[in-house]
Amino acid sequence: MAVIDDTVTEHVVPHHAEEPSGFYRWLTSTDHKVIGKNYLYTSLAFFFIAGLMAVLIRTQLFSPNNHFVSPQTYNELFTIHGSMMLYLFAGPFAFGGVANYIIPLQIGAPDMAFPRLNSLSYWLFLTGGITMLLGFLTASGAAAFGWVAYAPLSEATNSPGAGPDLWIVSVALVGFSGIFTAVNLVTTIMYLRAPGLTMFRMPIFTWNMLVTGILILISFPVLTAALILLYADRHFGTHIFTVAGGGVPVLWQNLFWFFGHPEVYILALPYFGMVTEVIPVFSRKPVFGYKGLVFATLAIAGLSTGVWAHHMFTTGTVLLPFFSALSLLIAVPTGIKIYTWVATMWKGSLDFKTPLTFSIGFIVAFTMGGITGVMLAAPPIDFYTHDTYFVVAHFHQVLFGSAVLAGFAGLYYWYPKLTGRMYREGLGKLHFWLIFIGFNVTFLPQYVVGLRGMPRRIAEYAASDGFTFLNRVSTVGAYITAIGFLVFIWNMWISWRRPIPAGDNPWDGHTLEWGTSSPPPSHNFHSLPPIRSQRPVWDANHPEHADYLRPPEPSRFSSRRDEAVVDR
Template sequence: MIAISTDHKRIALNMGLTALGFFILGGIFALFMRAQLTSPHGDLMSNQRYDELFTMHGSTMIYLFVTPMALALALYLVPLQIGARALSGSRVALAGFWIYLCGGLVMQSGWFANTGAGQAGWTSFYPLSNGTYSPGVGQDLWVLGVILAALGELLVAICITMTIARRRAPGMTVLRMPVFTWTSLVSVLMVVGAFPMLILAMLLLFIDRHGGHIYSGFTGTIDYQDLFWFFGHPVVYVMFFPYLGCAAEAVATNAHKRWFGYKAFVASMMTFSVLSMSVWGHHMFVTGGVTNGFFSFTSTLLLVPAGIEYFDLVGTLIGGAIRLRVSMLFGLTFFIQFLIGGLTGIFVASPVLDYNAYGSYFIVAHFHYTLFAGSVFGFFAGVYHWFPKMTGARLREGLGRVHYVLLFIGTNLTFMPMFVLGLDGMDRRVSRYSQHPGWAFLNRLETAGAGVIALAVAVFLLNVLVSLRRRELAGDDPWSGHTLEWATSSPPPPLNFERPLPPIRSYAPLLDLREEAEDRARERERGAASEARV
């Protein structure tokens, strides 16, 4: 029954657990890659095997972990946050989850092909990915897997969009939706707008690989990149916004304050998401096939909405009664580490600087600071924040702190040296590198860091296991939450709410109730004091 349930919470948990499985698989691929790079002329694997590993690592993480995990979080939390009893189109969402799972299995089945798995990178640029330069079944399975995974995720996104539009509770206006719901809404809008282009690009690539000659010549090559990056850049933000929402909710709750500058935040989310649909050409500066000025301009403009979010964060923290719980630590670190990824992104938004950094480890460091040091920290902020709601049990704070410290050290040990290596000229996607002074040492540091990350993930899994086996009951609202999901039982019942919803007069209805109660108590005290004086 679990596998065919149309309850949005069950589908979300199934999708989240599947994505977590793919995260561990993608992490194992990364460990093999780092083991190969420990020494300049590592002989652990062939060049082809290394190509397969970095292709499948990137593809697994992007198509099968970070994006679906963001959607799974939205699928679980959005109906609860807007006071909906159920999801719109729950059958479609269920089918979406299964299509995504099939896509993941099809993609990974490439490992059993005699030509190996996909090996043209997670972008599969043309002509590298055509039938001549990447022959064999493995690359075909990669293309088909991407089509299925993207289709499944698109269906889930459509259901979330419909739910937000049609199933909000009485009183839940658009400008009263919680911060996480807003970040989810702009993400699913981007999925709806951008993912069809990926499906189209991959369908055409499949036809091309089988003699269709779709992307022939220079124009065809540029057209492929245009189609791919029209998906490829927005997806970075699909992998960022929901985790930003997780971190923002964790920070606001642990600071015991409303998220500062709500309306500015909503406006910045809308412009941020539209701008991020308009910057994809900065991945193509070196091709000479795009107007660099336009894409450099729009990419630099991203600073404005991003700045508003950081301003809101600082505003939320100032004057707050801050509790440094594990979710808060992850939430704050998300903002700090993402800043490194964001600022280095502004460097490469300049075509002149990008010409130098393109294809180097600088780029690898930049996007790992946004997607791993950023998004994954936001994900863990969300997990520690909402785990009690999903399971009824709290995660252990002590083990959580060990997990946090190890992940923080491991992340920076792995990805910070990549900036130095990139600036020094080390190319990405190479299984062997020259004996340049210092490179071997920095690569060893990175390998050690990857091991620490693996240890951190093991501690997290141990924490989940311990917390579920020896339960510390959480109650309905362990953190004095602000939003409607904390007004129902933990875990929530099948139709989400058994008790009547509290009145919704802002984006933090439970905080409103508490503040009203405090005001009443204060008035009573004042009245009693004045009576005593009389």
């Protein structure tokens, strides 16, 4: 237990039966920590499988007219790569894994509000993922219509066989899993907070997960409905998305992106939350502009539901100025976030441990991806670059920046809490530099090759196209990134085989999860520190610098420099 003020709020350990152990525990546990770890391991496994597919894709594109894989296999690879990364890794890693584990701890709760529903969410996620991979075992192969499954390409005529059906069932199962997790997260945050932990004392990560949960509840049901309509078209003879029967193919795009664009922020907001936890702790300062960050998150949530058709500018069926204007507006709250992260570090006592290094890498990558996103929000630029590698580079910078760089910042940050062990700092840094260099070497050339006109989703290009050199650079970058992840696996292996005890609060953390043991006991807390500010554990461990003793927030962040504590 960390150093805790002696006026603790007694926390009654709830009644529960004796816990099983071993495999049966893994199978039956409704403890959010066990389920959260299951989610983390499973989503990371899917991440490595999808990453391997990315390496195969890049190998195919290394040379012009290459025949490393067939065009059909190539289409299956990029479809399942994208689907796994988005549906099975980036989302579930954040809201099923990290949030599941951390949120009850951050709000002083003994568990999630609905533990058995939480367990069901995991099993639907796991079986949904297996269903997606089963497609490779069918005679027709896996789905090959891209992760967006545009109609009429995804209709039975153009994509026959069991593989596409398995994809539809898989995404529906994972969608239900996400909806259940969102219900659990929202209810837990609204009803199970510790006494004194008002909404405006919640950690930013918790705030972001609340908003993410609301966005999931808005958007995931639309996708599920669209999938049912697509299945009906494929098997029940309806013509909802087929022109031949009077249907409208663009309707699929509207329904899909009404899910798909909030989904982008469902994948980004949790990671924004993670770096907002990491940066203040490793800057030895409170987060700058707490309320600004909260309102920026809410603004992003509201705006993200009104920008779906910016993916459809080139269809000629959407109201360009409306969707362009709203898309450009999202840059404002996102810019506020970037500003507050930099301002939090400004004149802080920075401790460049692996989590902070990853966070800074995230800010760099995300800012580049965000700026190209602003460019793409302008229809004239989108018309020119639509369906080229420019777009591929843009969304990989945003999503790799978020889910991987910020995600691993969070993973390294909370790893001691999850395991009670410390990772190897040197290997963590090596992991960062390899994937940061590899990632930029992979995707920066793709901007250029996209502007030169290389379309996305093509298995081959000709030598005369002039794409060869940049594609080779990009492929080398992918290999460097892959080596970076081998370093990560080695780091985890070493930490497991030769553990270094981390202690309960190795980073001198601020929020409640650092006020319990590492790993935490069955129902998380035996007692809680008094909650009088946004940083209860900091207050308890540093009563002379407690937040609740400070005068009201100053208007200029430069005056915060005095608060940076250097006597670490």
